[in-house]
Amino acid sequence: xxxxxxxxxxxxxxxxxxxxxxxxxxxxxxxxxxxxxxxxxxxxxxxxxxxxxxxxxxxxxxxxxxxxxxxxxxxxxxxxxxxxxxxxxxxxxxxxxxxxxxxxxxxxxxxxxxxxxxxxxxxxxxxxxxxxxxxxxxxxxxxxxxxxxxxxxxxxxxxxxxxxxxxxxxxxxxxxxxxxxxxxxxxxxxxxxxxxxxxxxxxxxxxxxxxxxxxxxxxxxxxxxxxxxxxxxxxxxxxxxxxxxxxxxxxxxxxxxxxxxxxxxxxxxxxxxxxxx
DNA sequence: CTATGGATCAACT
DNA sequence: GTTGATCCATAGA
Numbered sequence: 500x501x502x503x504x505x506x507x508x509x510x511x512x513x514x515x516x517x518x519x520x521x522x523x524x525x526x527x528x529x530x531x532x533x534x535x536x537x538x539x540x541x542x543x544x545x546x547x548x549x550x551x552x553x554x555x556x557x558x559x560x561x562x563x564x565x566x567x568x569x570x571x572x573x574x575x576x577x578x579x580x581x582x583x584x585x586x587x588x589x590x591x592x593x594x595x596x597x598x599x600x601x602x603x604x605x606x607x608x609x610x611x612x613x614x615x616x617x618x619x620x621x622x623x624x625x626x627x628x629x630x631x632x633x634x635x636x637x638x639x640x641x642x643x644x645x646x647x648x649x650x651x652x653x654x655x656x657x658x659x660x661x662x663x664x665x666x667x668x669x670x671x672x673x674x675x676x677x678x679x680x681x682x683x684x685x686x687x688x689x690x691x692x693x694x695x696x697x698x699x700x701x702x703x704x705x706x707x708x709x710x711x712x713x714x715x716x717x718x719x720x721x722x723x724x725x726x727x728x729x730x731x732x733x734x735x736x737x738x739x740x741x742x743x744x745x746x747x748x749x750x751x752x753x754x755x756x757x758x759x760x761x762x763x764x765x766x767x768x769x770x771x772x773x774x775x776x
Numbered sequence: 777c778t779a780t781g782g783a784t785c786a787a788c789t
Numbered sequence: 790g791t792t793g794a795t796c797c798a799t800a801g802a
Contacts (some may be wrong), residue, residue: 605797614797625784643782645798660797681800698798742797 568716571634575657579606584726589704599664603757609656614746617656634716645698664694673703738771
């Protein structure tokens, strides 16, 4: 039997409201400062003015507080692994911030990758961001309900899907944002459940289509900072991607990467974790 | 396990 | 312009 007939709607509900910022009331101050901030890396972590221009790599080591465009200009698989451990920061219109450490990513390689939205090298209005400068965000809506965040990498049509974060700061804000789609009577979410999925993290950070084609390297509302610790190759599990059963030979390619043992990984692969030789 | 929900795009008229 | 099949998921039972 065929699919049910659907009415056609040209805009997603709430689009206008969300443009003006948060659509839930946040409780200011609650929980802020009670959570552990990542240790600064070295002594150069001083605060910078928000739009501090980076004019020279030689005189602006300080500017590495925020990962800049050069960081994103790497091959897709390399970038997917380098993302692990970096801290995603979301600043809301009221000035408050939430932060989470990236613990799970997937690489989508572009034209030849049958699981990629850019398969066959096809560029459409939806996936245009995948073909833009490395560091460009590709946000798309899935199943009509949720959003997923990708970041363009080096390579035509290649991008990295951000699948899971370990919440570091602003957990109460995340919980409020995540509750919007949940029943009142639902059990309160554990910390590790706040961002353990590609659309969960978009809810928790209020990432919507308005960020599509935005630049993660220069934006004021969302950016990356160096993580508190280096993630070594030995701590990275490489395994198959999630939810791409249609992609033929690409189904089993090890293009999903996560930090071994991290509680916030969405789908754990015990077999892939068994390190042999 | 199932229900949910709407944009997207190829393939048509 | 319309149609049909699909889609990188989540929530709740």
